[in-house]
Amino acid sequence: MNRADTAWMLISTALVLLMTPALAFFYGGLVRSKNALNTMMMSFAALGAVGLAWALFGYSLAFAPGSPFVGGTAHVLLRHVGLEAKGAIPHVLFMCYQGTFAIVTAALVSGAVVERMRFQAYLLFLVLWSLVVYGPVAHWVWGGGFLASFGALDFAGGTVVHVNAAVAALVAATIVGPRKDFARQAFLPHNVPFTLLGAGLLWFGWFGFNAGSALEASPIAVVAFAATMLAPAATLVVWTLLDLVRDGKVTAVGAATGIVVGLVAVTPAAGYISPSSAILLGAIAAFPSYYGLVFRVRTRLDDSLDVVAAHGVGGTVGALLTGVFAEKAWNGTVNGLAFGNARQVGIQAFAVLITIAYSAVATFVVLKVVGALVLLRADRLDEGLGLDVSQHGEEAYAEGEGAILILHDGDTETPALAPSATLGGES
């Protein structure tokens, strides 16, 4: 262990944790104002619920020694997670860093079920999903599981985080069902500046996500950092051009989306590819996701905030291109198709397919279990009223006009009206 590595990983952990509030803004801006708080809370709640589930059980399932398919129970309740070395850094810091990944991955899924899922059901789903789906998949790639020994490259979580979350989103959107006026009414973003703010903060946090995945302050971290800077830039430029070609206007929501797609795509590749390959990868990744978004709205699938098109398609493209652009001269370990190792693309495709299959089945089971215990959906009236009021008893943009204070009488259980309010009419 040395202090430089520890310092960098302390910073990276905080950077990745910031991505979840950033996602709250990214998603929150894209929904209607009556659902703004609910949508943002879906991300914020993950900071608590998944953060705790991770420390108590999830970390062990992902990183304790176990079978090739799931970790053991050695670290349940943070047993034997102390200041001893785990790689180049203290074990407990490694646990915290990986926890921030579990949190943001679970929060990503919420984009498919916003504006109609009951919050209690969502909380239950969130916790179960992070343990049953995220934990094992993280183990396969990073915890010494079978995908790692198979040679699959996933530097910072293209399959573990993005493909995994997107498949869960697809399943969740299908089971929970579309919003009540889906395909009959236009649902417009209520605050595009929030979405831009979220995209900017996500990019910032993503430096910790990708460069931090080197798990040390090393040249590999620098390789990943450069890729994280350049790939989204290329995606943004191509996205802008595609917007221009499509209807002559460059959209802000498009810019925010393009940045995220570029970040997603470069995630599995970050520490394996040269900076110039990162530019190429980012540029290529714009096309499938852009047309995926345009295509999705013509389908019956209400993946409301396009988790599948952005994270699923972007993550898959990134995972495959990792197998193309990986370059031993930069990563010191393995070459991809472009440098003579065609087999790597096949390995990457296998890892993606396995992740899709497991995530689909396991998410389906988790949602059925949650659905058997509690109602998944808000009823139609609550949905019409907005989930901010119906689920949280709050409004994002309360006017205060017509709000009559209810005084709680010390003697009785029933609330009494303030005397001054009686002029206002009935209680």
Place this chain on the structure above:
Amino acid sequence: MKLVVAIIRPDRLNAVLEELYKADVQGVSISRVQGHGGEREHVETYRGTTVKMGLSEKVRLEIGVSNHFVQPTVSAVVRAARTGVVGDGKIFVLPVEKVYRIRTGEEDQQAVTPVGVPAHTLSSGTEASSSTSPR
């Protein structure tokens, strides 16, 4: 008395208020409204979703005036709000049954006469007066 209701473009509001001020029209209420007239809808695109915005932002002015002040008020609004392009808005002149000034209880003509102007100075026969006369 009449109630002049004008629906105008939001970006013409300041110019209209200026013209009304020059015409000595002092009492006005405004509200932000949305409406649809003959103008072309504009198109917005959010990711894959393209929408035609059927309602445009407008400002609605309500001005209570005495009869002889109707024409100067209407002229002032038209002067400032007209751009010549579809979507400039409409002016409606409505009869008013009764007016009360809440502060004093004054009624009708007196209630729409600005403070400091004796109501009898404009009681009759001055319908064609210039814009310098108080309303």
